[in-house]
Amino acid sequence: MDELGHLGWSDALARHFTTNFDSETIPGRIVAHHRDHYRMAWAGGVVSATVSGRLRHQADESGLPITGDFVAARIVGGAATIDAVLPRRTKFARAVGDLTRIDVAKGEQIVAANMDYVFIVTGADADFSVRRLERLLGAAWGSGAVPFVVLTKTDLGMAGPMIDQLAVEAPGVTVHPVSNATGEGIDALRVLIAPGQTALLVGSSGVGKSSLANRLLGTDRQATQITDINGRGRHTTTSRDLILLSGGGMVLDTPGIRAITQWQAEGLDDAFADIAELAQSCRFTDCRHENEPGCAVQAAIGAGTLGERRLRDFAKLNRELAWLERRGDKRAEAARRRHWRSIAVSQRRKRDR
Numbered sequence: 184m185d186e187l188g189h190l191g192w193s194d195a196l197a198r199h200f201t202t203n204f205d206s207e208t209i210p211g212r213i214v215a216h217h218r219d220h221y222r223m224a225w226a227g228g229v230v231s232a233t234v235s236g237r238l239r240h241q242a243d244e245s246g247l248p249i250t251g252d253f254v255a256a257r258i259v260g261g262a263a264t265i266d267a268v269l270p271r272r273t274k275f276a277r278a279v280g281d282l283t284r285i286d287v288a289k290g291e292q293i294v295a296a297n298m299d300y301v302f303i304v305t306g307a308d309a310d311f312s313v314r315r316l317e318r319l320l321g322a323a324w325g326s327g328a329v330p331f332v333v334l335t336k337t338d339l340g341m342a343g344p345m346i347d348q349l350a351v352e353a354p355g356v357t358v359h360p361v362s363n364a365t366g367e368g369i370d371a372l373r374v375l376i377a378p379g380q381t382a383l384l385v386g387s388s389g390v391g392k393s394s395l396a397n398r399l400l401g402t403d404r405q406a407t408q409i410t411d412i413n414g415r416g417r418h419t420t421t422s423r424d425l426i427l428l429s430g431g432g433m434v435l436d437t438p439g440i441r442a443i444t445q446w447q448a449e450g451l452d453d454a455f456a457d458i459a460e461l462a463q464s465c466r467f468t469d470c471r472h473e474n475e476p477g478c479a480v481q482a483a484i485g486a487g488t489l490g491e492r493r494l495r496d497f498a499k500l501n502r503e504l505a506w507l508e509r510r511g512d513k514r515a516e517a518a519r520r521r522h523w524r525s526i527a528v529s530q531r532r533k534r535d536r
């Protein structure tokens with residue numbers, strides 16, 4: 184089982200595994216996940232994997248495997264069947280629905296497991312705002328992993344006062360200033376992720392997560408990706424979301440987590456949690472839910488499980504935010520978000536009655 188050591192396999196997991204599973208079963212780690220399709224690394228390499236019928240029926244949503252999970256599986260004909268998810272050491276969760284209703288068991292959706300660090304990535308540019316980081320900081324502290332703020336774009340020369348502000352408003356969190364453009368600060372970050380350790384990347388769109396992953400990897404991951412023969416979106420072309428660094432550390436950067444953590448970063452998850460959740464299953468990560476193929480939001484409207492009104496409201500909010508963003512009016516933007524959140528709460532109350 185030493186073969187899994189580099190993937191973060193621990194003595195505690197090994198003990199759990201030998202006590203609970205027979206010799207036909209092998210341990211593995213989920214390195215990528217899209218809907219029902221998994222990629223699993225094990226001593227014999229990386230194989231595609233599915234969940235066994237028994238696990239599917241036993242488990243509620245939080246019991247199904249997600250990226251970063253260690254699992255017990257059987258290899259049959261070059262593919263894996265996952266029988267069980269091993270105990271999670273840490274988990275990064277998104278609160279689902281009304282955040283004032285604290286119900287951890289039902290109200291959270293786990294998006295990544297067994298990471299040692301959460302890198303909250305944010306750019307030292309005009310978009311910088313500590314307020315926007317607060318939810319991610321909260322989720323990171325709740326994950327059991329150690330949060331860091333990775334402040335990118337230091338080459339723009341604006342980072343100084345932001346580092347000072349973070350020291351005051353996010354005390355206890357170490358800030359790592361980096362530039363993906365010049366490479367400054369990247370080595371320090373790479374060294375931090377020891378062999379067998381995993382860092383999860385979260386943050387809004389455009390803050391530099393892809394650039395950071397490429398820098399840490401030392402090559403352009405996009406360029407090394409396998410092009411899908413169906414010409415589909417990014418989900419299917421990403422060969423793996425758990426990236427192995429040459430130093431032995433790992434970086435977790437997945438399209439699904441991106442979609443969710445971005446909502447979290449923007450503070451929209453509670454207002455449009457239903458759409459955020461559906462959007463995860465859209466074929467394209469940048470789906471606008473208009474008439475793209477494989478759109479899960481449109482499918483839900485077709486099936487009658489999502490009201491057309493919700494999507495209209497959602498589109499309206501996005502247009503408003505885009506417009507306010509162009510104007511650079513942060514206060515008005517925050518006010519609109521609050522407005523829509525209050526509408527969402529009242530809609531939910533009506534529906535619950």
Ligand SMILES: Nc1nc2c(ncn2[C@@H]2O[C@H](COP(=O)(O)OP(=O)(O)OP(=O)(O)O)[C@@H](O)[C@H]2O)c(=O)[nH]1
Nearest residue numbers: 335336337362363364387388389390391392393394
């Ligand atoms: N000047 C500067 N630009 C950067 C830096 N990091 C990223 N960028 C630029 O910022 C833009 C967004 O970078 P990405 O790495 O695609 O950001 P992302 O967080 O992966 O964005 P999504 O894929 O939308 O989630 C690109 O144009 C990058 O070239 C940096 O350190 N300095």
Ligand SMILES: [Zn+2]
Nearest residue numbers: 465470472478
């Ligand atoms: Zn869609």
